Amino acid sequence: MTAAYLGIEGVSMEFGKGRAAFMALKDVSLRIAKGEFVSIIGHSGCGKSTVLNIVAGLLKSTRGGVVLEGREVDEPGPDRAVVFQNHSLLPWLSVYDNVRLAVDKVSGAKRSRAERHDWVMHNLRLVHMEQAARKLPDEISGGMKQRVGIARALAMEPKVLLMDEPFGALDALTRAHLQDSLMEIHSALGNTVIMITHDVDEAVLLSDRIVMMTNGPAATIGEVLEVPLARPRDRLALASDPDYARCRGEVIRFLYERHQRPAA
Amino acid sequence: MSAITETRILAGDSAAGRLLRRAGGRLLDALRGVLPPLAALVLVLGAWQILCSQPGAALPSPAKVVADTWGLIADPFFDNGGTDKGLFWHLSASLKRVATGFSLAAAAGILLGVLIGQSRLAFKGLDPLFQVLRTVPPLAWLPISLAAFRNADPSAIFVIFITAIWPIILNTAVGIRQIPEDYRNVARVIRLSPLEYFFRIMLPATVPYMFTGLRIGIGLSWLAIVAAEMLIGGVGIGFFIWDAWNSSLMSEIVLALVYVGIVGFVLDRLIAGVGRLVSGRRVARN
Numbered sequence: 001m002t003a004a005y006l007g008i009e010g011v012s013m014e015f016g017k018g019r020a021a022f023m024a025l026k027d028v029s030l031r032i033a034k035g036e037f038v039s040i041i042g043h044s045g046c047g048k049s050t051v052l053n054i055v056a057g058l059l060k061s062t063r064g065g066v067v068l069e070g071r072e073v074d075e076p077g078p079d080r081a082v083v084f085q086n087h088s089l090l091p092w093l094s095v096y097d098n099v100r101l102a103v104d105k106v107s108g109a110k111r112s113r114a115e116r117h118d119w120v121m122h123n124l125r126l127v128h129m130e131q132a133a134r135k136l137p138d139e140i141s142g143g144m145k146q147r148v149g150i151a152r153a154l155a156m157e158p159k160v161l162l163m164d165e166p167f168g169a170l171d172a173l174t175r176a177h178l179q180d181s182l183m184e185i186h187s188a189l190g191n192t193v194i195m196i197t198h199d200v201d202e203a204v205l206l207s208d209r210i211v212m213m214t215n216g217p218a219a220t221i222g223e224v225l226e227v228p229l230a231r232p233r234d235r236l237a238l239a240s241d242p243d244y245a246r247c248r249g250e251v252i253r254f255l256y257e258r259h260q261r262p263a264a
Numbered sequence: 265m266s267a268i269t270e271t272r273i274l275a276g277d278s279a280a281g282r283l284l285r286r287a288g289g290r291l292l293d294a295l296r297g298v299l300p301p302l303a304a305l306v307l308v309l310g311a312w313q314i315l316c317s318q319p320g321a322a323l324p325s326p327a328k329v330v331a332d333t334w335g336l337i338a339d340p341f342f343d344n345g346g347t348d349k350g351l352f353w354h355l356s357a358s359l360k361r362v363a364t365g366f367s368l369a370a371a372a373g374i375l376l377g378v379l380i381g382q383s384r385l386a387f388k389g390l391d392p393l394f395q396v397l398r399t400v401p402p403l404a405w406l407p408i409s410l411a412a413f414r415n416a417d418p419s420a421i422f423v424i425f426i427t428a429i430w431p432i433i434l435n436t437a438v439g440i441r442q443i444p445e446d447y448r449n450v451a452r453v454i455r456l457s458p459l460e461y462f463f464r465i466m467l468p469a470t471v472p473y474m475f476t477g478l479r480i481g482i483g484l485s486w487l488a489i490v491a492a493e494m495l496i497g498g499v500g501i502g503f504f505i506w507d508a509w510n511s512s513l514m515s516e517i518v519l520a521l522v523y524v525g526i527v528g529f530v531l532d533r534l535i536a537g538v539g540r541l542v543s544g545r546r547v548a549r550n
Binding site for chain 1: 447
């Protein structure tokens with residue numbers, strides 16, 4: 001394995017104390033290389049969002065830790081920007097100001113006013129939202145809000161981009177559009193990405209590796225699947241690709257045969 | 265040549281026509297808005313007039329009210345010294361007390377609301393106290409405040425303060441507690457300082473709730489001041505009503521009630537308007 005850029009080292013997570021303690025994660029270890037796109041997939045309630053929140057520093061693990069570029073991180077910070085599941089745009093700020101707030105805060109010292117403005121617009125352009133810069137979040141669609149959420153995260157120039165089921169709340173067509181945009185951005189910028197998802201096709205289409213998690217309590221990594229598909233990927237061509245079908249099959253087998261969801 | 269003039273005339277004609285139609289449409293819309301409340305008002309006044317024009321009616325009819333109080337309606341600004349002043353002076357004295365008491369309540373209420381909204385400990389400690397105190401009727405505070413301040417005016421202001429503060433505290437606290445966890449997380453990821461968090465996230469997220477509290481507070485203040493002034497005397501609309509009752513001037517009481525209602529309505533709309541301005545469309549319209 002190449003030198004790990006981001007290391008999740010023996011992370012366990014326990015909620016509560018004493019008798020009421022609930023072991024959510026047990027001994028999760030994962031190493032991610034620079035520029036890699038990793039998806040974490042599992043049934044709901046398996047603790048995949050907990051893993052992401054620990055990497056983000058929003059939750060503190062009970063045991064183990066997260067190492068980024070050789071340094072332990074246990075506080076939230078813009079080097080691990082998060083795209084939240086429900087976009088989390090501030091509704092009283094315009095699209096532009098939502099991104100601007102992050103840019104002012106994160107790169108206020110190293111960029112001039114004009115440069116910060118240009119950087120905001122650059123990132124909005126990246127997600128095709130420069131036209132809506134002056135709109136309020138309530139005035140744009142769910143897919144557009146998530147685009148802005150991605151622009152805000154990208155504008156922080158994170159070392160790792162963390163995405164928590166970013167397209168979970170969107171309809172299938174919008175989701176496909178955003179996946180394509182994300183692939184475009186990933187190939188242009190070479191970001192390191194961890195994405196939580198419960199959509200098998202999304203995981204296979206976007207990822208270099210798919211991390212499959214067992215069910216909780218004491219959830220952990222069950223299996224890691226390499227996705228050997230060449231980039232750039234095209235969803236139409238992949239539909240009849242044998243490698244794609246094999247990867248998809250393996251994930252589905254893992255989720256529905258070996259780690260069937262406990263009665264929901 | 266003639267063809268050109270003709271088209272011009274036609275074009276001008278149709279443009280004027282369009283303008284006329286649009287103006288007509290706007291007039292119709294305005295009428296639709298004004299007509300129903302106007303009709304209701306006429307109906308109520310009509311019923312009142314019929315009910316109270318029978319001989320031996322205990323209350324004056326609207327026509328009699330206007331006739332009796334025409335002097336007060338026509339000149340609200342006279343000042344014959346003492347408490348013999350026009351209605352403008354009475355209302356403005358009451359409004360001054362409300363403004364002072366309500367401003368103090370708003371400042372203290374928002375601070376306390378932020379405190380118990382933010383700190384679990386402060387909430388646990390203070391909430392039971394607030395829940396009990398807020399049920400105390402405004403006028404029940406008056407004897408205590410008279411004893412404490414030994415002066416009518418500060419006592420009335422204290423009654424306003426203590427009446428208005430509870431909804432402001434409680435709504436602000438609710439507003440702060442409902443700030444979505446995600447907003448906090450955004451703030452943590454971009455590392456906002458506590459002060460930046462307060463101004464950039466907590467305040468804007470709470471403003472709609474705050475203004476709900478302020479609106480309830482101003483309504484209660486206005487209710488309380490009229491009652492308090494009946495007891496403390498001096499210049500003020502509450503005292504005016506009490507004085508009129510003691511002189512059996514029923515028409516003056518009715519006129520004062522109309523003014524009290526209108527001022528209360530304007531105060532409510534004023535706070536709602538400011539709320540809408542501050543929060544940029546985020547306060548619901550009612």
